[in-house]
Amino acid sequence: MKSSKVQGYCTSTPLSEGEAVVIFRPFDLLSIEPISGTFEAVHEHEGKPIKDKILVAPCLCGATIAEFIPLFLSMVDNRPKAIITTESIAYVPIMSGCLAAGIPLLYGLDREFASGVSTGDTLGIDAEKGEVGLK
Amino acid sequence: MLDGQYGAAVSQAMQMLTELGEAYGAENMLDIKGAHVFAWKVAGDLPGNVVLQKLVDMAGGERVKVPCTSNPLTLNLDLAERLGLPDDLTATHRENISRLQTLVRDSGVIPTYSCNYHYPFEPKLGDHYALTESNVCIFVNSWYGMMSNMEGDMTALASAITGKTPRYGLYLDENRHGRVLVRLSDDVDAAKLTNADFGAISYRTGEIIGDDRVPVYVGFPEDFTATRAKYMQPQVAHSSSALFHVVGATPEAPTLEAALGGRKPEEAFTISRTDIEDVYRTFNTTDKREIDIVGIGCPHCTLEELGELAGLLQGKRVSDGTRLFIGTSAAVKSLADRMGLVKPIEEAGGWCFPTCARWACCSWVLSRYGT
Numbered sequence: 001m002k003s004s005k006v007q008g009y010c011t012s013t014p015l016s017e018g019e020a021v022v023i024f025r026p027f028d029l030l031s032i033e034p035i036s037g038t039f040e041a042v043h044e045h046e047g048k049p050i051k052d053k054i055l056v057a058p059c060l061c062g063a064t065i066a067e068f069i070p071l072f073l074s075m076v077d078n079r080p081k082a083i084i085t086t087e088s089i090a091y092v093p094i095m096s097g098c099l100a101a102g103i104p105l106l107y108g109l110d111r112e113f114a115s116g117v118s119t120g121d122t123l124g125i126d127a128e129k130g131e132v133g134l135k
Numbered sequence: 136m137l138d139g140q141y142g143a144a145v146s147q148a149m150q151m152l153t154e155l156g157e158a159y160g161a162e163n164m165l166d167i168k169g170a171h172v173f174a175w176k177v178a179g180d181l182p183g184n185v186v187l188q189k190l191v192d193m194a195g196g197e198r199v200k201v202p203c204t205s206n207p208l209t210l211n212l213d214l215a216e217r218l219g220l221p222d223d224l225t226a227t228h229r230e231n232i233s234r235l236q237t238l239v240r241d242s243g244v245i246p247t248y249s250c251n252y253h254y255p256f257e258p259k260l261g262d263h264y265a266l267t268e269s270n271v272c273i274f275v276n277s278w279y280g281m282m283s284n285m286e287g288d289m290t291a292l293a294s295a296i297t298g299k300t301p302r303y304g305l306y307l308d309e310n311r312h313g314r315v316l317v318r319l320s321d322d323v324d325a326a327k328l329t330n331a332d333f334g335a336i337s338y339r340t341g342e343i344i345g346d347d348r349v350p351v352y353v354g355f356p357e358d359f360t361a362t363r364a365k366y367m368q369p370q371v372a373h374s375s376s377a378l379f380h381v382v383g384a385t386p387e388a389p390t391l392e393a394a395l396g397g398r399k400p401e402e403a404f405t406i407s408r409t410d411i412e413d414v415y416r417t418f419n420t421t422d423k424r425e426i427d428i429v430g431i432g433c434p435h436c437t438l439e440e441l442g443e444l445a446g447l448l449q450g451k452r453v454s455d456g457t458r459l460f461i462g463t464s465a466a467v468k469s470l471a472d473r474m475g476l477v478k479p480i481e482e483a484g485g486w487c488f489p490t491c492a493r494w495a496c497c498s499w500v501l502s503r504y505g506t
Contacts, residue, residue: 007158060375087375093286093287096290100189
């Protein structure tokens with residue numbers, strides 16, 4: 001199983017897995033409609049739900065107010081299982097929102113590893129080891 | 136603070152900052168000199184209600200421990216009638232804005248209500264701050280060399296009521312060094328760049344970088360001013376870097392070597408005139424020649440810009456059917472009034488208001504066209 005070390009915030013569950021949704025460019029969480037929990041303005045995933053998925057993107061970006069998207073997703077039970085990026089320091093507003101919403105946000109994913117992940121793949125997260133694996 | 140001896144709100148805020156520090160591998164907490172809070176544009180809708188309640192709960196009746204400025208309200212309530220906004224837009228909206236104003240007052244936040252950084256603090260290279268609002272953070276980091284991560288509303292408020300922030304990210308010197316070198320190509324005349332051109336250069340740079348690496352610009356004009364630096368924040372539209380350096384202009388870039396921290400750049404590219412024009416094409420989504428509204432002041436206009444606008448509008452008239460809206464802070468508006476800069480704008484038929492320019496423009500369009 002290929003794997004990559006990661007850092008960041010993870011909830012207490014030591015092991016979890018989920019289906020990857022991969023976005024190949026910097027991602028603004030405002031591209032998610034918070035109440036329906038579906039992608040907007042992301043043409044390859046338009047209208048698809050984020051619930052229980054593991055979102056993989058090179059980095060998170062955009063307005064600081066995207067901080068509250070994780071909170072809204074959590075309120076209406078549309079939480080993704082995790083958000084993972086390849087950046088060396090995760091975008092702080094989203095970390096702030098994920099902390100408040102209890103959504104794992106991991107960063108530092110190896111770029112070569114990330115390039116081998118496709119939408120629909122199953123990813124495993126080992127919170128204790130700080131590792132993400134492709135199953 | 137964690138154990139509750141300073142109250143529940145301080146304890147919860149410190150708990151959040153501790154978790155934040157753990158997520159980023161911070162080794163200790165820093166004392167901050169100031170903060171900027173309340174970036175969320177609280178409206179009268181469900182998200183607005185949720186966010187407002189969250190911020191009220193977090194503040195928990197505490198007063199901020201450091202000088203703290205505030206972002207613009209969605210709307211300056213005093214202007215709603217003059218803007219002709221409908222009652223249904225402003226009913227719950229009014230109530231929420233009023234609650235936020237009360238929160239600002241009761242928590243001891245300075246009601247600057249501006250997304251541009253003005254006056255309350257004495258800027259000093261290397262001082263630690265906790266600033267939300269992307270353009271405030273990029274501007275302060277880059278232009279003054281003050282240190283802040285690009286905080287969210289919640290982490291900035293937590294820092295404001297504790298006076299602390301975890302030491303990570305842009306508080307560490309090694310993370311402030313430039314990693315990407317950006318030059319202007321030969322077909323770009325630096326001396327003729329407009330404010331909008333600087334915004335386009337920043338936007339295109341963010342697109343190319345696409346992560347959290349800090350760009351270093353060379354070849355910018357010698358008169359690169361604070362107003363021009365203000366236009367250099369669109370890099371966050373496509374990247375998560377809250378800092379840039381301009382060699383010879385910003386304080387951490389007296390030389391290229393200093394800006395790069397003595398290292399070689401990981402990547403280098405040039406911005407051409409075609410790059411700049413491409414950005415304009417991205418945003419120009421209509422061929423329609425009639426203009427309904429011109430909005431200037433996002434981020435809020437500086438005094439320098441108001442002076443330029445006053446000069447351009449002197450003795451002229453805004454076209455019939457076109458609304459000119461200029462947004463700035465109350466502090467700058469007051470100075471501009473005293474300097475006679477607002478008068479020629481208003482005599483030309485323009486509006487110059489201390490409120491959020493984007494929200495005011497959008498509300499005005501919504502009230503007339505419903506879309």
